[in-house]
Amino acid sequence: MAQLESGDVTFSQGTRMLFYLMTPNETSFSDVDSVPRYVQKATPFFIGLVLLEVFVSWLKTGELLVKINDGTTSLSAGMISRLPHVFVRSLEVSSYIYVWNNYHILELPWDSAWTWWLAFLGVDFGYYWVHRCCHELNILWAAHQVHHSSEYYNLTTALRQSVTQQCASWVFYLPMALVVPPSVFAVHIQFNLLYQFWIHTEIIRDLGPLEWILNTPSHHRVHHGRNLYCIDRNYGGTLIIWDRLFGTFTPEGDKVVYGLTRPINTFDILSVQFHYYSYLWEQFLKADGIGHKLSIIFKGPSWAPGKPRLGDHAEVPIVTGEEVPHNPYWSLRLQVYVHIQFLLVLGVYNDLFATQYPLSQMTILLITGYILLTLTSLGYIIEQRPNAAVWEALRCLIMMALYRFGYVGPVVSQLALRPIMADRISLCVCVCIYVVCELAPGSTTQHSDV
Template identity: 65%
Template structure:
């Protein structure tokens, strides 16, 4: 993988890009290669605002308003969703460029404010239709349900994204490619996503509420809010969070009788069953009692602190991976995925969590020793190495102890 030149945004731009306050003059580019990686560079601002939310919530309620297990799972799925773009250009942009190169009917000027604002509106309307179909078509819901799987709502929840959603959303932006240059689209597809970090309603629009009102889907928030899925997944392990719905969809497809019902399972709403309306019957949705309790299994404060520290160390590696895409990207991507999986196993208290975490700690030491991991604060390198070594020894002992106990039970 060739090294990618990164255009860094200023602090002012970093804050304003979260609120769609960038101007056409500072965010118009002649080529796609010149467009900054706004989403990748937003990580420090995401973390900063989440920490601010935690502090303000603590001051207001005399306790944390964010659960560590849910917080880490949301960030983990968000991190996982960006990893495919380290290996290849995003499918949204690749498909867009292909249509632009081969089928465009008009070439609007890339440096025109009119083009910039047209792209702003076009991308937002494209997102509206994608988001709407992601709720109304079961095969698209399989990816989008990841975003709704948290039983809490805070800023970290916005980062809970599906790794597979990007492989279907690209279709909805292709009409713009008939006239709007790819560089302008590459800017607004990022701004639209960033704006959604701090808002969320029952409606489908990304930025402008006019689309819901125009197309008849506007819903005022009047009912008591209970977050999450109608059938909670009750896990914090990212592979399950990301892919649990696909086996369920496959099972429903094979169990459906007749080709018509099989196709309906795929192309109708997630709540559809034979004899019901296309989007399902609202009466089938469980009634809200006010006594719903989020999935929050007990785990020790020491384990919470350990997972949080390890996750913060992983964030440093992840950020370097996004900013420095070299030939080591594949190795570090595998490390990030292993780490997210292992921390999820620890949170879920899986039986084989100790063995996986031991393997991860050994891998960390190897990557540090051979210079593949560069720490944000180099003076802490020795302390971190000691911490990881102690962790590796601890999890090795835990693994041996668990294996011994299993053998005793078998005998």
Template identity: 55%
Template sequence: MAGNVSLLTGVRRLFYLVTPNETSFRDVSDVPNYTRESVPSFMLFVAIELTISLIKGDKKMRINDGVTSMSAGLFSRLPLYLMRTVELGSYVWVFEKFCVYELAWDSAWTWWLAFLAVDLGYYWFHRLAHEVNIMWAAHQVHHSSEDYNLTTALRQSVLQKYTSWMFYLPLALFIPPSVFLVHQQFNILFQFWIHTEYVKSLGPLEYILNTPSHHRVHHGRNPYCIDKNYAGTLIVWDRLFGTFQAEDETVVYGLTHPVGTFEPFKIQFCHLHYMWGRFKEEKGLANKLSVIFKGPGWERGKPRLGNIEDIPKVCYPVEKYSSCVPPWCGLYICIHFFIIIQLNQQIAASYRVLPVTFVLLSEVFVLLSLTSFGRLFDNSDYSPLLELFRCVLFLTADLILGVLGYQDLKSRPLAMRFVQYWYITSVVIWIVRQVTFYSGRLEKNKQM
């Protein structure tokens, strides 16, 4: 369990500072869920970076963008509570059916070979995720943030795992699933800490490792940054395959055509919607297939990946998407978002023993909550009504569970009582605001 992992151990895992002896397992079922166990470390480093940003006053961390990034991270994990991961399931199937030679699971040589092979597999997946439009439709989620900080690392796609699995299958001919699963997790965890602007250079390590400087280039929308630095852990793959670019002019982050919203569903699926529109417009099967399998920048008469000259030039100062919400609303969302994180952690820890219906309904509530937070940040017209509905729904479900005997309302922990009172307070807040809003509108209409 995450609570049994020391802080130092959690930090070491983020930097891939582990040994074969402590991270080798015979069976897949023995491999810890390193990603879930790292959540406290994620939150610690995010809090440290936020503190630095507040002290400096540099606005490198914005509450609306940060919550949106972490919301995407929660969004991406929800399907894992109802089904086996595609990556692991397909890998185990190939290993059991087609393994040519099974390397020893407890050998340091196997561990190091898996380290290199998984990292190489990630490089090619990541590269094609930028060069194949249908894969980019998933991966663009990670690039949609116009900020670059540790929360950006958590902005993940719910669809990406359904395109990445095939790049690791050749490893299943030799490397046991348990060894693969260890490195598949650590490869992703390593990429968390490189999403920061506060680490400028790591000296000689810049020639070997993927670093914050290299990855800043990868997240840039400056023309010189496009389709560069795909590395996971080792930057040597980019140097070897000709996709390396050193950091030069000030990097501007985000998509070349910013999505302009904090609403999670639009962020996750907007490019698929755009692709569908282009697919319908194109004439001829070849052109329709090109929309799917060529690069995001492809158009008729252009190269497979499009022309770099078509990339919009960045203009300084950069105007980032934002909306004007009062400070109290930002604080309100942060408190509710923290509650949703705790709910999600409880689901993650217990989903194997909970009824499937309960897990499914909990996931629906999490998605509803993330959507409501995004719309509040967007300052959309119906966001107050949606949030009022969400809070009433929570209190109704809480009451039903108590009546059915699933929880003792009188003996519940203090934290749960706080959550209940906070939701009651939230309902009052939104009722008062709605009454005030419509009263003001009615009074204004009378005066016209």
């Protein structure tokens, strides 16, 4: 069997895995540890397709499809969502392995094409119900709303993922662990996610007969809309047949307006990830009686006393189609600075996952902390908060101090090089940023409640 070694992904395979076009023969493995980290290895292909989308859209419209503020926020969310995997295996795979090791009742052959296709259907079916529950249970929506928070629809939006969603999604795949080996599941849980990257685009309008079977850009545009006809529709991952079977399918019709029904209007990455939890807690405290309190958590995001389980969608804010995405003015100097700093921290992020050095837990914590601090600081700069320059200067000084006193040691000098380069550049221009941030009119971005 022409298997792929865990460290290798060819250009052909890297391209095909984004479209679920890998064959059972090249993606069947005897054990989980042999399964490549396809999602991590897809990073160069993500970047390539994003650049291609920007170029094609520029040729067609003469405008840049991706805004630096929104695109950076989406990419930052994607980076944060993957950071826990530096420390532990994904909860979906870990829980699956536990059930398989202790409770499986049948062991399907890992090298059988029938097992591969059964896992394909099982993972996609499980994803449909994960996704649907994330929209219909408020506590799960608190995690999933991250993915819907962008008011743009492009390939960077696909990477705007939640760091907490996998804390619940693992449950939906456990029945498969009774019969399907973990190595097969570990392949498909990645491919199902990778397939959903390319459907986040407005460039592709219609795929003809494939629209009946596959989840396509047209179907998924509906899912990301806040128009009345779009809400809680088209949950499929790779296939759209589950929506057709369970009555949640809606074809694309009127112009889709993207984002949350109540836009959050922020580029602060921590607010994007966690703001809904604080809102949910406030609603829980305000609710009268244990019944209403539990309903706040386990019914739909639009639920209110006296309303149906999923709320009354007719009461959501009216969408006219003339809405303008939140895109406040910020100077070209800041845009260039944020762009450079983000590319530098993206290099650190990729090195952290790709390194073959035996990194200590302290080193990993320091580098992870640097990434989080950088992404947070860049969000503050984008919003031109009054304290943005202070945070940026503090970020620079902390990392230089860590390097100077040996907390980032010689073992990881390659990893340390890029953040140190970033910080030296930062120090050279932080005074300029301080002046710009302090003088910018209306420097504090207004936040909505939800």
